[in-house]
Amino acid sequence: MTNNSQVPNPAHIQADSMLARRFGKETVNYFSSSPLNRLSFLRSDHPFLSAAIKHPSTQFVILKDLAPLTKSPAALHYAKYDDIRKLVPNTIYDKSEEDIIKEYDSRKTEPTLIFLGLDETRKQDGLAWKIYSGAPYFALDISEIGSEEQRANAKDLASGFEAQGLSFLQGRVTMTLSANEAAIYAQARALTDWNTRNTFCGTCGHRTIAVNSGTKRACPPTDAARLAEGKPAEKPACSTRTTLSNLSFPRTDPTIIVAVISADAKRVLLGRSKRFPPNWYSTLAGFIEPAESVEDAVRREVWEEAGVTLSRVIIHSTQPWPYPANLMIGAIAQVSDPALEEISLNHDPELEDAKWFEIEEVREALRVGAGNLGEKPGPGYKEGGLRLPPPTAIANQLIQAAIDIDFLASDKNSKM
Numbered sequence: 462m463t464n465n466s467q468v469p470n471p472a473h474i475q476a477d478s479m480l481a482r483r484f485g486k487e488t489v490n491y492f493s494s495s496p497l498n499r500l501s502f503l504r505s506d507h508p509f510l511s512a513a514i515k516h517p518s519t520q521f522v523i524l525k526d527l528a529p530l531t532k533s534p535a536a537l538h539y540a541k542y543d544d545i546r547k548l549v550p551n552t553i554y555d556k557s558e559e560d561i562i563k564e565y566d567s568r569k570t571e572p573t574l575i576f577l578g579l580d581e582t583r584k585q586d587g588l589a590w591k592i593y594s595g596a597p598y599f600a601l602d603i604s605e606i607g608s609e610e611q612r613a614n615a616k617d618l619a620s621g622f623e624a625q626g627l628s629f630l631q632g633r634v635t636m637t638l639s640a641n642e643a644a645i646y647a648q649a650r651a652l653t654d655w656n657t658r659n660t661f662c663g664t665c666g667h668r669t670i671a672v673n674s675g676t677k678r679a680c681p682p683t684d685a686a687r688l689a690e691g692k693p694a695e696k697p698a699c700s701t702r703t704t705l706s707n708l709s710f711p712r713t714d715p716t717i718i719v720a721v722i723s724a725d726a727k728r729v730l731l732g733r734s735k736r737f738p739p740n741w742y743s744t745l746a747g748f749i750e751p752a753e754s755v756e757d758a759v760r761r762e763v764w765e766e767a768g769v770t771l772s773r774v775i776i777h778s779t780q781p782w783p784y785p786a787n788l789m790i791g792a793i794a795q796v797s798d799p800a801l802e803e804i805s806l807n808h809d810p811e812l813e814d815a816k817w818f819e820i821e822e823v824r825e826a827l828r829v830g831a832g833n834l835g836e837k838p839g840p841g842y843k844e845g846g847l848r849l850p851p852p853t854a855i856a857n858q859l860i861q862a863a864i865d866i867d868f869l870a871s872d873k874n875s876k877m
Contacts, residue, residue, distance in 0.1 A: 466639075466640070467491060467636075467638075467639060467640050467643070467852065467853050468489070468490075468491060468640060468852050468853065468858075469489040469490070469491065469493060469494040469640040469641075469644070470489070470640070471489060471494045473487070474486050474487045474489055487778070488777060488778035488791075488858050488862070489778070490778055490779065490780035490789075490791075490853075490855045490858060491636065491640065491643055491780065491852075491853035491854070491855075492643050492644055492647040492780060492781045492782065492783065493644060493647075493779070493780060493781055494640070494644055495578070495641070495644035495645060495647075495648060496580060496582070496641045496644065496645070497577055497578030497579060497580055497598055497644075497645060497648075498578050498579050498581050498593075498595070499577070499578040499648075500578055500579055500593060501676070503576070503590075503593075504576055504673045504674040504676055505558055505672070505673050505674070507554040507555070507556070507557060507558070508554075509590050510554040510576060510674055511551075511553075511554035511555065512588060512590065513576070513588055513590075513597035513599070514542055514549065514551070514553070514554070514574075514597075514599065515542050515551055516542075516587075516588040516596075516597060517541075517586070518583060518586050518587045518588060518595075518596040518597070519541070519542060519588070519596065519597045519598070519599065520539035520540075520541075520580075520596060520597070520598050520599070521539060521540040521541070521542070521544070521545055521598075521599050521600070521601050522537060522539065522577070522598065522599070522600045522601070522645060522646065522649045523538070523540050523545075523600075523601055523603055523618075523622065524600060524601070524602050524603070524604075524629075524649060524650065524653050525602070525603050525604050525615075525619055525629050526604050526629075527604075527650055527653060527654055527657075528629035528630055528631055528632075529629065529630050529635065529646050529649070529650070530622055530627055530628075530629055530630075531627065531628060531629070531630045532627060534630060534637040534638075535637050535638060535639065536638070536639070536642065537638065537642050537645070537646060538622070538627050540601070540622075544618075544621075544622075545601055545603075545618060547614050547617065547618060548572050548601070548603060548611070548614045548615060548618055549571075549572065549574060549601065553571065553574065558672045558673070558679075561670070561672070562670070562672070562679055562681045562682075563681075563683070564685065565670060565681035565683060565684055565685065566684065566685035566686050567667075567668050567684050567685075567686045568608070568685075568686045568689075569608065570606075570607030570608045570611050571607070571611070571671075572601060572602055572603065572607065572611060572615065573600075573601070573602040573653055573656045573657070573671055573675055574599055574600070574601050574602075574671075574674070574675055575599060575600040575601075575649065575652045575653065575656075575674060575675030575676065576597070576598075576599055576674035576675065576676075577598040577599060577600055577645060577648055577649060578597075578598055579593060579594070579595035579596065579597055579598070580595045580596040580598060581593075581594065581595035582595070583595050583596040598645065600648070600649030600650075600652065600653055600675070602653045602656070602657070603615040603618050603619055604657075605619075606657075633784075634784060634833075636833060636851065636853045636854075643853075646783075647781055647782075647783040648783075650783040651711070651781070651783035651785065651786045652675055652676060652711060653675075654783070654785045654786065655711045655712065655785070655786060656671055656675060656678070658785070659678050659709060662680040662699060662701055662709075663701070663709065664680070664699050664700050664701040665680065665696070665697065665698075665699035665700075665701065667680060667681075667684070667696055667699070668684075669681075669709065672708070673708075676710075676711060677708045677709070677710055677711075678708065678709045679708055680699055680701045680702055680709075681696070682695060682696060682699075682702050683695050683696060684696055711786065712786055713786050713787070713788050714748065714786055714787050714788070715748070715749045715755075715787070715788050715790055716746055716747060716748050716749060716782075716787050716788070716789050716790065717746060717747060717748075717749060717755060717758045717759045717762060717789075717790050717791075717792060718744050718745070718746040718789050718790070718791050718792070718855055718856060718859065719744055719745055719746070719759045719762070719763060719774070719791070719792040719793065719794050719859065720744050720777075720791075720792075720793050720794075720856075720859035720860050720862065720863035721744075721745065721763055721767075721769065721771065721793075721794050721795070721796070721863075722793070722794070722795050722796075722863050722864075723795075723796055723799070723802055723817060724795065724796045724797060724798055724799050724801075724802065725799070726795070727819065727820055728817040728818060728819055728820065729817070729818050729820065729823050729860060729863055729864060730745070730763075730767060730769060730802075730804075730815065730816070730817055730818075731743060731744065731745075731815070731816060731818055731823075731849075731860075732744075732745050732766060732767060732812040732814065732815040732816075733812065733813050733814045733815075734811070734812065734813060735813045737813075737834070738834060738835070738848070740830075740845060740846065740847060740848045741834070741848040741849075742814075742816070742818070742847060742848070742849065743849065743850050743854075743856045744856040744859055744860065745762060745763055745766050745767060745812075745815075746762070746789070746856075747761075747762035747765075747766070749790070755774075755776060755790050755792065756774040756792075759771065759774045759792050759794055760774065760794070763794065764808070765808045765809040765811075766806075766808070766809050766811055766812050766815065767804050767805070767806070767812065767815040768803065768804055768805025768806065768807070768808060769796060769801065769802060769803070769804060770796065770801040771794045771795065771796060771797075771801075772794075772795060772796065772797035773794065773795050773797070774792050774793075774794040775792060775793050775794070776790065776791070776792055777791045777792055777793050777858075777859055777862055778791045778855065778858060778859075779791060779855075780854075780855035789855050791855045791858065791859045792859070793859060793862060793863050802817065804816070804817070818847060820864045822846075822847055823847065823849070823860060823864055824864055825846070825847075826846060826847035826848065826849045827849060827857070827860065827861060827864075828841070829841040829842040829846070830842050830846050830847055830848045830849055831848070831849045831850065831851050831852065831857055832848070832850075832851050833850075833851050836851070
């Protein structure tokens with residue numbers, strides 16, 4: 462079973478405030494609330510980055526084909542610079558971004574290296590830079606890509622790590638890490654995946670290069686490799702390079718996910734995908750379309766998938782979902798009239814089934830039947846009973862909130 466301690470519990474949700482008293486404590490979901498200060502404005506400060514990669518306190522999150530290097534399924538392994546220097550020269554940040562773009566040569570490649578932030582709890586042994594101090598964190602992709610030399614060095618690194626008894630955690634979704642490490646991994650994975658998918662310019666088709674420590678990509682105007690082919694170094698015109706930014710940026714795709722309650726607030730609407738194991742149900746979800754509000758997307762998706770017409774929609778909490786780059790916007794919604802609760806799967810055939818479940822059955826499933834796909838239920842589960850996602854999933858948090866009587870009661874300043 463997934464341990465509830467995996468659900469983040471940052472200090473700010475314990476703080477008293479007018480909003481907290483009015484709306485209750487903030488819900489913080491798995492993969493969010495990173496312990497690192499991202500310090501995004503230092504990503505282009507190459508003297509800082511150069512000092513950071515070599516500092517003794519620096520931690521490197523290693524990924525290979527997006528799988529994280531781990532000591533166990535519950536713990537990341539953090540490499541030191543000496544472990545990865547074969548792949549990452551200590552001169553990698555010696556030149557400015559402007560000079561790197563000017564001197565671009567597509568025959569030479571470098572691994573994706575991403576500055577994640579500083580762990581400011583480690584001020585004593587961490588890197589001190591201006592008014593900031595802490596242990597720097599980077600993500601490094603050691604997939605076998607790039608030049609022949611890069612591929613060979615990456616392969617050697619991976620073999621060396623595995624020889625130490627470490628392993629790259631395989632699986633469609635990783636949800637076994639602690640809350641803090643899950644947030645660090647989510648940032649590392651999402652940005653590594655984006656860099657991998659955007660190695661070519663969407664306008665001209667030529668290769669792009671990572672800048673801003675892996676959080677932007679540029680389309681260089683020249684390529685020294687062209688000179689070796691007897692061509693001018695200048696590449697053909699590209700509209701990407703006519704703008705001031707000359708950059709592409711990481712994308713985040715917003716999706717809605719919603720726990721729906723009946724008009725009398727005594728039942729919850731849940732659906733099941735064809736890929737779910739028997740008895741396993743979850744909340745409904747879908748992508749937000751252009752020129753659509755979050756609330757409208759919730760109403761549309763629930764009607765399309767289950768035929769149910771919603772009235773009030775409230776935003777409950779959000780969850781970054783790095784598979785590959787979604788932001789799940791969690792909502793709770795209600796039907797205003799029992800006549801609008803009839804389920805129909807005849808619109809969008811995405812769901813195999815959708816049902817209204819009584820609150821008590823849902824409450825029992827949260828207690829004994831919640832877990833990851835493929836995971837055995839907890840003690841007390843009766844065969845054939847309802848199964849639900851684990852507490853690390855925003856779906857679980859939404860369901861818990863939806864059946865919380867205090868949350869729904871009008872004398873408790875209901876948000877419905």
